Amino acid sequence: MPDHTNNGINVSAEERKFLRRTFHRFAMPYALGALALVGVVMLSQDGSDAGSGVDEATITALEERLATLEGSLPTLGERMDQVKSDLAGSTQRLTALEEKRGQASSQDWASTQRDARRANERVKKLESAFEKAAATQRIDALAQRMQRVEEQSAAALAAARQVADAARAPARTPAPPAAAPRPAPTPGAAAPASRP
Secondary structure, X not given: OOEXXXXXXXXXXHHXXXXXXXXXXXXXXXXXXXXXXXXXXXXXXXXXXXXXXXXXXXXXXXXXXXXXXXXXXXXXXXXXXXXXXXXXXXXXXXXXXXXXXXXXXXXXXXXHHHHHHHHHHHHHHHHHHHHHHHHHHHHHHHHHHHHHHHHHHHHHHHHHHHHHHHHHOOOOOOOOOOOOOOOOOOOOOOOOOOOO
């Protein structure tokens, strides 16, 4: 049974062990590395045994920091335990919710499935109606284009026929001027002699 605390989540004993091991595996090397780095820096500043420049106050301050770090490790472990217990509580609550959902009546499930099928059918009908309308619009647009092309080709064909007819017809030369009318015979004038 997971422990319940007011500060965190419920976790089981297995989860607590896992989180503690994980912390020791990942965070502990950094803490120890930081301590080793501090020690190396202190030794490098020392340089030699004579006249190191590190006084007792600095060493004491570092020892105090080391002690606080060592003291914080158990509190971090306790916090991890709290996180584990809170996690276990959440898992139990989630499991309870899933069990409640599993206990829902079969009628509810059947009606939900029926509603889903109906909604799916409505969507399919709407999609097919949209596709039909789109296809009809495309066909109408193609028919209009074909009509325009036919009209343009008919006009071009008529113009080409006119040019061809004009090219085939003989060139028309202007007609010679009409002969002047003969004067009408006056009375008493002799008629022109006719030739034999």
